[in-house]
Amino acid sequence: MEEEFDGASTSSSEDDEAGEFIEIDPTESTAGYALAASKQMVGIFLCVWVRSEIMCHVTDLRVSCVGRGIMGYMGNKGSISMSMTMRGTTFCFVCTHLTSGEKEGDEVRRNCDVTEILRRTRFIRWSHRSHNTIMDHDNVIWLGDLNYRLASGYGDMHELLRKNDWQTLLEKDQLRIEQRAGRVFDGWKEGMIHFAPTYKYLANSDCYVVQTTKSREKRRIPAWCDRILWRGNGIKQQWYVRGESRFSDHRPVSSLFSVQISSDHHRQRNSISGTAVIANSCARVQAEEMLLTRVQSCIEASRF
Template sequence: MDEWLNLKNAADIYVLGFQETVPLKTLTVIGAEDPSVATNWNQLIGTTLNNKFNYHQKMESPSSIAGNNLYRVVASKKMVGVLMSVWIREEVMKKYRVSNVRVSSVACGVMGCLGNKGSVAVSMLIEGTSFCFVAAHLASGEKKGDEGRRNHQVAEIFRRSSFARTTTSHHHRYPLTILGHERIFWFGDLNYRLYLKDDFARNLIRKQDWKALQEFDQLQKELEEGGVFEGWKEGNIEFAPTYKYASSPSNLYCGGGLPTRSGGKQRTPAWCDRILWYGKGVEQLQYIRSESKFSDHRPVSALFSTQIEVKSSSNGLMEPENITPTMWQPDHGVSQGDEDGKPTLLSLLDKNVQGC
């Protein structure tokens, strides 16, 4: 995870979103959550953040190493294969008040109610500014009209995500919905594809003509036409499509006239893995992909600088200060969400539950 997390230029907040942390099979979709999956990922993240970050700090300034340089997990939520993990540096938590941390999950896969597709979201206040982070895995498919299913799932996640009131949250500054927040970040395997035939897409990829290729990107079209995420932003994409790669550790896309293993999927390469944001006071500093090869996706990450409103102790007024959160949308690995799935759906699941 070292290269992906870019720890030499460490951020104040790390927000990681994963998909397919478990195989999307019938029993894992409708069965009980296995808490060890989230535990193992969080242990790996914590070890990587704290060991590598403190190593870089020690090399640059040996006297600066102290407990407040460590990162602490403040929220973690898993629904089937989708996992969100939020880490904040101790120094930041001592300087700024982080409060009202809440989680929400929406399952909108098979029959519109199972967790093979859907989202997990984390809401929190940092001083006087509300943040929401959403990790999502949307409907697969590159047939005409599949983008409509993804749009519908986005709408469902907006509609059905809710953050419960707490004993201290009866205040207008504690939003109950995603869009009620001041700073929102949405990332994941959004699965939007290209309106372009495979051979033409691969030709533009060989030329590394990302600008020309983006003209055929489904998500960009939807953003421009207001079909989904109206008013949201995405940084300029200056990297190769992240999906679909041949079996690890290959650097080749699947298909393209090349022989594949039996049952291998033929897919036009596409930017399935994306990071979007909404709200004022947010500046994107970096938007890149990494080259981890243990999946048929490549992970992406974005670095942001964002303002928060901080109370002045002298006059009680709110003054802006900057912090730097980083969002990671990783490639796929091999708590409870909406659990409306029933055993009577088993006959439907075997052929419908899989797919990325």
């Protein structure tokens, strides 16, 4: 079965597993989407929506939050991670806001944030089959304000921006440099970037701050702070783009993925109806982990 996930704020892997797959055309859905779960921690917010007709196959919803702000534990920086299972395939969605700053060495602090998030994120086990850590899951999507900047001076930056020469600018991207060196996100994937840097803009404007101010303290070198990465088998990225909303000094990014899920789950189906399972899962998440979940939305179609 092939499902599609739309992620907002990723080259593709081969489909190694053989077996019968059922294809579902996403354009055939008429019931809209249902909210599976949502959670906020200070300025970090993550919600997962699922097409209503397959909501009954989503089980084992869990959440884990990690603070990486003041003293390494406050919630102004950190992560929200959500775990779920769909027809025997496990997914984890990780939304992060990492350490800011463009001074030399700030990228090391961001690397440490990632390491600590991976180490400290733990999901409550409901059964021996429940996955406990981020890396335990079959498919993981990591998104948000990763805050990696450009490792360069001002130099010819203005000229490169004028020419839309993103590939030359990306050669100085800290995330790519750190990833190639194996210091962070080793083994993770990200799609090709063919869009302008997402930070830092003047409010309600298409102009970068660096293009309009002479103050060295206030200007910020444009950078691709907002990213979407992934890892897993049978997951393919369809597109990776940025939006043009002006409500922030960032521009949002979004990506569409298709994921193959084996139909072997039919041999392991529980006698309890899928609707009852998902309602029970939502109730547990809400009571045990204070997840802001609208249980009714998990049962009935909810449009957005």
